[in-house]
Amino acid sequence: MRSLVSAIFDPMIRVLLIATGLAVILPATGDARGVVQTISNFAIFVLFLVNGMRIARADIFKGFTNWHFFLPLGIWVFGVMAMAGLGFSMLAQNGLPPLIALGFLYLGTLPSTIQSATSYTTIAGGNVALSVIGAALINIAGVFITAPLFGFLGGGAVADTGPDVIVRIALLLVLPFVIGQAVQGWTFDWIKQRRDRIVWLDRIVIAIAVYVAFSGAVEQGIGRDLSLTGMAWLVGLTIAFLLVANAGAWLASAALGLKLGDRIAFLFAGSQKSVAIGAPLAALLFPPEAAGFVIAPLLLYHLLQLMIAAPVSSRLASLARN
Structure with a gap:
């Protein structure tokens, strides 16, 4: 119960709830949608510019040298989890609208989240340096891998994975990140000193993107298409996917022969989406x-991963101390 309360009061969850609630009450439609979409694109550009400024180049280069950890992590995130997403997507078609079912495939192809993976690794007494670098590398790789992987595994009929979207990804995600890396020598300390305030940039940009998606x-008629039975099916499958992600990452780290601290880093970097x-x-x-249909499993997974990560990290912390 405490995990549920703490997850609901997490700032990111509150922002997501506000964004979806606003989309239900006052969706952006017609000409307003175009305006909000333009604002969203600009915000995404700024977010990835800042990401380029705050992920240290030295950490990126260091990560490539530790291939015995990061190569299996990449295979787990973009290989095993993507295939699991494909399986859950097929299973979800029995009780969910097709686009929401497809959302499980999209969820499976996504990279790790940096902030919560690092935070829970720290709480659990794991290898924080590996967690930070691993999640950062997986995030960077995800910018290039997620879209074509999703299209290859069966999402191309719905998603735009052609030349035009590749150009949009290059202009709105890759280009600002490269610019941020290029100017990092002048901006890194300034960004680091304002880390607590800049984290709100992440939340606001995500909120705008979620608002645009759920407005559509x-x-x-997402409320009409998703019945109470469908909602229960969505929640049940998301919980099952989360359990597969966590149990699988933990067992995979054991099979790799990693030390406890490294296993903890692998667990959270491999299961947090x-x-x-x-x-x-x-x-x-x-x-x-x-878009709003497709990201429904992702938003629910995000809430549930915060709920399960809190007690898991506390349990692992006690193991790390012994």
Whole structure:
């Protein structure tokens, strides 16, 4: 119960609830949708510019040298989890609208989230340096891998994975990140000193992307298409996916022969999915009338991963101390 309360009061969850609630009450439709979409695109550009400024180049280069940890992590995140997402997507078609079922495939192809993976690794007494670098590398890779992987595994019929979207991803995600890396020598300390305030940039940009996506879903009747039985099916499958992600990452780290601290880093970097990449990327890949449906499993997964990570990290912390 305490985990549920703490998850609900997490700032990111509150922002997501506000964004979805606003989309239900006052969705952006017609000409307003175009204006909000433009604002969202600009915000995404700024977010990835800042990401380029705050992920240290030295950490990126260091990560490539520790291939015995990061190569299996990448295979787990973009290989095993993607295939699990495909399986859950097929299973979900029995009780969910097709676009929401497809959302499990999209969820499976997404990279790790940096902030919560690092935070819970710290609480659990794991290898924080590995967690930070691992999640950062997986996030960077996800910008290039998620869209084509999703299209290859069966999402291409809904998502725009052609040349135009590749150009949009390059202009709105890759280009600002490269610029941020280029100017990092002048901006890194300034960004680091304002880390607590800049984290709100992440939340606001994600909120705008979620608002645009759910505005389209509301206009298309997501409330009508998703019955109480369908909602229960969505929650049940998301919980099952989360359990597979956590148990699988923990067992995989054991099979690799990693030390406890490294196993903890692998667990959270391998099971925590990034709404910070997922929501903005969905705004580029899917038309507004589809995006809200597709990211529904992601938003629910994000809430549930915070709920389960709190008690798991506390339990692991006691193991790390013994």
